[in-house]
Amino acid sequence: MPPPRSIQWAQLFALPEQPGLPLQGRLRAAVVQAILEDRLSPGAPLPSSRELATLLGLSRNTVTSAYLQLMDEGFLEARPRSGVFVAQNARPLSAEPAEPLVGRSGQSGQPPEWSARVRRSLIDRPTLAKPDRWRDYPYPFVYGTYDPQLFPTEDFRECCARSLARSQLPAWTPDFETDDVPELIEQIRTRLLPKRGVFALKEEILVTLGAQHAYYLLAEALFDENTRVGLEEPGHPHARNSFALRNPKWVEIGVDDDGLVVDALPAADYLFCTPSHQSPTTATLSLERRQWLLRKAELQDFVIIEDDYEAENLYEGTPMPALKSLDKTGRVIYVGSVSKSLSPALRLGFIVAPRALIKELRAIRHAMLRHPSAFLQQAYALFLSLGHHESHARRVNHAMQERLALAAQALRDHLPDFEFRLPSGGASIWVQAPSWVDAGELALMARQHGVLIEAGDVFFGKPPYPCPFFRLRLSSIPSAQIAAGIRALGVAVKDLAQARGESVSGGVPEH
Incomplete structure (x- = not known):
C-alpha cells in the first residue's frame, strides 16, 4: 500500500477531465487550481518530478515541462538542493477573500436592492432556453x-494556425479601434453578399458578434419608447428581446404560408422580417410580396430590417433574391451571419447599411466592446478565401x-x-x-x-x-x-x- 503522503499527492493532482488539453496542460491546470483554492499555500513543497510522474502514470519529461512552465508563470519556484515550492506571490491579491465593510456600530452594511435599481430587465421575458445538461x-x-460529424476541424484548424504564424500577427494583433479586419470585410463584400444579389462598399459593412449583437446595436441607435417597430407574429424571439430593451411600441404583422402578410400593413417606423426562411414557420416570402413590401416602405415611410435567416440552406428551387438586393432607395438594413452553419458559439455576423448609419453603429460598438476578436475575423477571412465556407x-x-x-x-x-x-x-x-x-x-x-x-x-x-x-x-x-x-x-x-x-x-x- 502506498504511503499516505503519496495518496494525498495523487488526489491533489488528479488530472481534470479536459481531453482537449495535452497531459502537460492538464497537470498545470491541476497545480494552478490547488494553489488558487489555497490547498497549496505559498512556500509549500511539491513532490519531485520523478515521484509525481510515478504517482500519475506520466513521463518524467511531462512533469518537468509542466513545472518549468509554472515557474515561468510565477506559480512555482525552485530552491537549490531543496526542490520545487509554491512561489510566495503565487496567489494574486484578488484571490484573498475580502473583509466585509463594517460601520461604526459594528454592523455590516446592507447590500443594494438590485431589483429596485435595475432600469431595463429581460429576466421575465420569454426566450428560447434549454434545460441544464x-x-x-x-x-x-x-x-x-x-x-x-460535420464540423470542418482540419480546415478550421489550418486557418487558425496560419493566422498565428509570425508573418500574420501584424494583420490582427493591433487595436483596430472602430475598424474591422479588412480581409474579412473584403470576403463578405466580394464572396458572401454577391450570392444574395447584394453589392456593398466596404464603408457599408460592420462586423458584429452574431445577429443578436446586430439587433442590439440597431435598437440602441434607432429605437426609443415612441418608435413603432413591426414584428412578424409569430417571429424571432431574440430580435424581440433585443429590441425590447428600448421599450418601443410593438406592431404585430401577420404571417401565412407565404411569409409576411404585406397587404394592409399597419403604420410603423421600422419593420423586422426574416424573408428567406421565416423564423419560425420557415415560409419563404415570394418575389411579388418582396417587391410590394419595398413599395410599401416608400409609400408609408418605414425602414426594413432584414435578417437573411438561413439563406444559405437551400435544398430545392431557385434562391430568392434578398430584399436588400431589390432595394433602390436605401430603406433596407441587412443582417447576416457568417458562422451560424459552422458553430453558433463562434458569434460572427455583419450589418450592411448606408454608410452614415454604419458610422453611427461603429461608434456605439466601440463604446460596448471596441470590435469583435480580430484573430477570429482574420481566421474566418482565411476560411472564406480558401473556399472552406462553401x-x-x-x-x-x-x-x-x-x-x-x-x-x-x-x-x-x-x-x-x-x-x-x-x-x-x-x-x-x-x-x-x-x-x-x-x-x-x-x-x-x-x-x-x-x-x-x-x-x-x-x-x-x-x-x-x-x-x-x-x-x-x-x-x-x-x-x-x-x-x-x-x-x-x-x-x-x-x-x-x-x-x-x-x-x-x-x-x-x-x-
Missing part, C-alpha cells in the same frame, strides 16, 4: 451546438436535407394528425399539433422521454392558449436518432392526453 438528452430537437455549406445542406426527410417521414408515421410543411431549406420544421395540445405542456412531458422540442409560445408576442405550435430543430441531433426521437415524442403526446384524463389515438383524443 441538455446535451445529455438523447433526442435534442433544439438549436445550440455544432455537429461534430464546401462546408454544401455538406451541411446535404445532411440537413437528409434529416428533414427523416423527420418528415417519422412525423407521418408516429404523429399523423400533426400538421407541417416540409421547408425548401433551413434546419427546422414548424409543427402544428391538434388544437387540444399545448406545446409548452408537451415539451415538459417530452423531457421525461428524453426529447427536447422548442415550444411555440416563445415565438409569439401574444401567444394563444393552448398554443399547439412547436419547432423541431435538426442541427443538434444525429440522423440515426431522429426516428426514435419522434416515436418517443408520440409517446409523450399519449401521456399528455392521459394526464388530462383522455385517451388518444393517432395524436387525437378520443371522447
